[in-house]
Amino acid sequence: MITNVNTPRLTPLYWQGDALLPLERMEPFDETASGTLTILHTNDLHSSVDARTQFGGLARIASTIETERAVEPTLVVDGGDSVFGGGTWWCAVDAGATSRLLAAAGYDLAAIGNHDLERGPRSLRELITAGRRLVSTNLQFADEDLQQAIAPAYIVELEGLRIGMLGLTTTMTVRLVPRSVLAGVTFLDARASVLRAASALSPLVHSIVILSHLGFKTEDFSDTDLIPSIKSSKVAAILGGHSHEALSPAPVIDGIVVCNAGAHGVNVNRLTLTRSALGSISVQARLLPQDETVPESAKFLAVRGDELARLQPLRDERVVLPTLPGADRQLQLLVAAVRASGKATVGAIAMIGRLYMLNPLPDADSVSHLEVMTAYPNAEQLMEISIDGGRLKELIRNLSGVNFFLGAAPVLLATGDDVVAEDLEESRTYNVVMSELSAEGGLGWTALQDLDVKARPLAVTCADLVWSYLSSPVPA
Numbered sequence: 015m016i017t018n019v020n021t022p023r024l025t026p027l028y029w030q031g032d033a034l035l036p037l038e039r040m041e042p043f044d045e046t047a048s049g050t051l052t053i054l055h056t057n058d059l060h061s062s063v064d065a066r067t068q069f070g071g072l073a074r075i076a077s078t079i080e081t082e083r084a085v086e087p088t089l090v091v092d093g094g095d096s097v098f099g100g101g102t103w104w105c106a107v108d109a110g111a112t113s114r115l116l117a118a119a120g121y122d123l124a125a126i127g128n129h130d131l132e133r134g135p136r137s138l139r140e141l142i143t144a145g146r147r148l149v150s151t152n153l154q155f156a157d158e159d160l161q162q163a164i165a166p167a168y169i170v171e172l173e174g175l176r177i178g179m180l181g182l183t184t185t186m187t188v189r190l191v192p193r194s195v196l197a198g199v200t201f202l203d204a205r206a207s208v209l210r211a212a213s214a215l216s217p218l219v220h221s222i223v224i225l226s227h228l229g230f231k232t233e234d235f236s237d238t239d240l241i242p243s244i245k246s247s248k249v250a251a252i253l254g255g256h257s258h259e260a261l262s263p264a265p266v267i268d269g270i271v272v273c274n275a276g277a278h279g280v281n282v283n284r285l286t287l288t289r290s291a292l293g294s295i296s297v298q299a300r301l302l303p304q305d306e307t308v309p310e311s312a313k314f315l316a317v318r319g320d321e322l323a324r325l326q327p328l329r330d331e332r333v334v335l336p337t338l339p340g341a342d343r344q345l346q347l348l349v350a351a352v353r354a355s356g357k358a359t360v361g362a363i364a365m366i367g368r369l370y371m372l373n374p375l376p377d378a379d380s381v382s383h384l385e386v387m388t389a390y391p392n393a394e395q396l397m398e399i400s401i402d403g404g405r406l407k408e409l410i411r412n413l414s415g416v417n418f419f420l421g422a423a424p425v426l427l428a429t430g431d432d433v434v435a436e437d438l439e440e441s442r443t444y445n446v447v448m449s450e451l452s453a454e455g456g457l458g459w460t461a462l463q464d465l466d467v468k469a470r471p472l473a474v475t476c477a478d479l480v481w482s483y484l485s486s487p488v489p490a
């Protein structure tokens with residue numbers, strides 16, 4: 015476990031029946047204690063180790079943390095989605111580099127976002143490397159090491175003041191991550207989990223803070239849906255994530271302060287939670303923009319340099335980019351790679367979601383291995399499904415109504431030519447190459463949800479396909 019300098023003491027709690035208990039004995043709870051806890055909060059960093067705009071960058075966030083800790087003990091938390099999801103090349107290989115850098119920056123505790131689960135238990139293990147702590151109240155893990163490492167609640171203690179910390183993950187995750195990847199992770203009802211945990215924590219703490227990756231207001235169960243059920247609990251603040259909006263000022267809903275610092279580290283949310291001698295709880299929140307006036311932490315930059323050196327071999331490995339016909343060279347390259355691999359049926363259609371090409375290929379004559387891994391994520395494998403023309407037509411029509419990044423342009427694998435839905439024969443069976451998540455009806459691909467489609471795993475990821483295609487002696 016990392017113990018940061020001048021940070022409050024953190025104690026994990028685990029369920030024993032309906033009680034949340036620490037593994038080691040704690041000092042008795044002094045109900046009369048008063049004081050102030052300072053918390054720094056970010057969310058949805060998506061591996062933004064370096065600033066994406068004039069705002070952000072972990073080196074500035076690290077110095078903001080150092081400055082605060084030089085004055086008083088400070089808890090540093092994250093609301094989830096620290097990696098992946100339109101991430102940077104820092105997470106091209108895995109979540110490990112980002113995780114070690116977050117540890118170096120001085121984070122104490124984080125919620126689990128949907129993207130943190132992009133590779134299921136594997137990415138969670140990467141996220142707890144370097145001794146990072148995750149808290150999750152509404153996820154259950156089949157594996158014992160994760161059960162132990164990711165507690166359902168924490169107590170943060172500062173000179174007798176005790177604050178309970180809970181963590182929530184959006185159920186949207188089950189539509190965003192293939193079932194096979196999420197094996198071993200069970201979602202519990204968020205509202206029921208919080209109510210159970212808040213009532214178990216109540217006799218142990220003065221106040222409760224939720225690290226929430228539900229989103230402020232989303233189509234799924236979100237913070238605003240949760241608040242009516244917890245308004246008379248000890249929950250004083252929700253430190254949010256997922257919906258990316260910087261809430262300034264943080265709204266107070268039913269007495270609960272709801273925060274979101276904005277995505278990619280553009281702000282650090284500074285929160286103070288005070289318990290007065292008379293027992294009242296007050297919360298103040300303010301966003302600290304991470305602009306060029308914030309210095310960069312030299313200590314952090316040194317660790318960043320070490321991580322950069324680890325990734326250097328993948329940056330040095332470069333190959334020439336072939337000239338590709340058509341406007342969408344990123345898709346064309348992927349299609350050419352699938353074709354050359356010989357893994358798909360000749361005559362198949364490729365329908366690989368935009369989501370699988372989120373980061374653009376560099377506009378250059380050559381490309382590094384790391385850039386390919388970033389442009390074509392390698393979290394899930396491709397599948398080939400068999401589907402009749404009538405249903406394929408319906409699928410293509412449905413996808414024209416979803417967000418562009420959830421959709422996919424159907425192209426003929428053999429030629430890279432567009433497939434026009436109207437030209438499909440209703441009764442013919444077509445083979446279609448797509449992502450595993452699409453094949454099981456995730457994202458907006460609901461037309462495939464209840465179909466008994468036959469799916470054949472191609473056992474390879476987009477990134478691996480494209481890289482082996484580019485680095486083969488004579489690309490076909």
Ligand SMILES: [Zn+2]
Binds near residue numbers: 128255257
């Ligand atoms: Zn999210």
